[in-house]
Amino acid sequence: MKAPKELKVKPIRNGTVIDHITANKALNVLKILGLPSKEAAVTIAMNVKSSLMGKKDIVKVEGRELESREVDKIALIAPKATINIVRDYEIVGKSKVTLSNHVNGILKCPNPNCITNTNEPVTSKFSVMDMGPLMLRCYYCERIMSNQDIEKQFK
Numbered sequence: 001m002k003a004p005k006e007l008k009v010k011p012i013r014n015g016t017v018i019d020h021i022t023a024n025k026a027l028n029v030l031k032i033l034g035l036p037s038k039e040a041a042v043t044i045a046m047n048v049k050s051s052l053m054g055k056k057d058i059v060k061v062e063g064r065e066l067e068s069r070e071v072d073k074i075a076l077i078a079p080k081a082t083i084n085i086v087r088d089y090e091i092v093g094k095s096k097v098t099l100s101n102h103v104n105g106i107l108k109c110p111n112p113n114c115i116t117n118t119n120e121p122v123t124s125k126f127s128v129m130d131m132g133p134l135m136l137r138c139y140y141c142e143r144i145m146s147n148q149d150i151e152k153q154f155k
């Protein structure tokens, strides 16, 4: 008996393919993108074999290109992700997500007494302490945020 062929995912005409997502994080990525929605067709592949990563997830979003703020959020959940922009079935742009040393205005500090959680008009600000697993420190109250704390905000 022949081995079943690998299931091929239909190519998209216009939109974004997010590849090399950390395995099992596809649903967090959808949450970041506010998907699924009525407008965008979404295809998800989870735990796909990857020579680079062992296993990975892939998300294809038809009819939507990502905003830089969304890409910054994806970097927190899937630091190896690549963003492919597809127009008329061709990949016209390919980029890696990048995590800068500071994460501003994206995450909420877990410390309820932190100045960023009061009525003061202060935007949250974290420094990256460690890249893998990701660990951040609040600039104001020095509370450490672990990888799990970060993921909780995108569930």
Ligand SMILES: [Zn+2]
Pocket: 109, 110, 111, 114, 115, 116, 138, 139, 140, 141, 142, 143
């Ligand atoms: Zn804080």
